Amino acid sequence: MKLDARDFDILRALSREGRMSKARLAEAIGLSPTPAWERLKKLEKAGLIEGYHAKINLRKLGATVTVFVAAELADHTQASFQTFEASVQSHEEILGCWALGGGFDYLLQIVTRDIDAYQRLIDTLLDARIGIARYFTYIVTKQVKGGGAPPLGLFTDHLD
Numbered sequence: 001m002k003l004d005a006r007d008f009d010i011l012r013a014l015s016r017e018g019r020m021s022k023a024r025l026a027e028a029i030g031l032s033p034t035p036a037w038e039r040l041k042k043l044e045k046a047g048l049i050e051g052y053h054a055k056i057n058l059r060k061l062g063a064t065v066t067v068f069v070a071a072e073l074a075d076h077t078q079a080s081f082q083t084f085e086a087s088v089q090s091h092e093e094i095l096g097c098w099a100l101g102g103g104f105d106y107l108l109q110i111v112t113r114d115i116d117a118y119q120r121l122i123d124t125l126l127d128a129r130i131g132i133a134r135y136f137t138y139i140v141t142k143q144v145k146g147g148g149a150p151p152l153g154l155f156t157d158h159l160d
Contacts, residue, residue, distance in 0.1 A: 001046045005159045006031065008152055010039055011048065015149035018052040055147060058111065066111050066140040067118050070104040074133035081105075087130040093121055104136075115139075 009029040013020060020028065026036035043049050058064045073080050081099070088097045088108065096109035112118045118137075126132060 001048070003048075003155075005156070007039060007043060008156050008159065010036070010043060012149065012152055014040075014049065014052075015152070063113065064111050065114055065118060066109065066143070068138040068140065069108040069110060069122075069135050070100075070138070071106045071108060071135045072103075072133050073105045073131040075131055076105070080131045084130045084132070087125065087128055091121060091125075093117075 006029055010025065013025060013028045022033045022037050025040065026033040029036055031039075040049075071084075073084060084106065085097070085099075088094045088106075093110050093112050094108055095111055096107075098107045099105065100107055110118060110121065112121060122135070122137075
């Protein structure tokens, strides 16, 4: 799908504020509501917009701890990777999981109520025998940056 500057304007606007009304989106990108809405629907249909989400401030709900875990699997077969990846899908505390090239196989982002809850989750994963050979825990002490809009400028160099 070939995108133009207006399409990128829509993506930028929605990545900052996903709950925009049709009129507000049209105003933000300098189009009338109907063409703006048609472009939005085209972007959704093409799969460029995967969904709309609320950003929840967990600190307002209670104490939490964020942990990053670097995990190495014992066996590097396709079946081992599939088993591990299927298992992490079933734990809501695991917010993100990335397969890595280099020293470790995966990086997981985990949010739990406290360190004890984190340890219970790790024990569950180890007891499930999903192939974890070793893991390293990194506790977040302060978020410096995160959850920002994607760097859409990387894709707009060629636009007029």
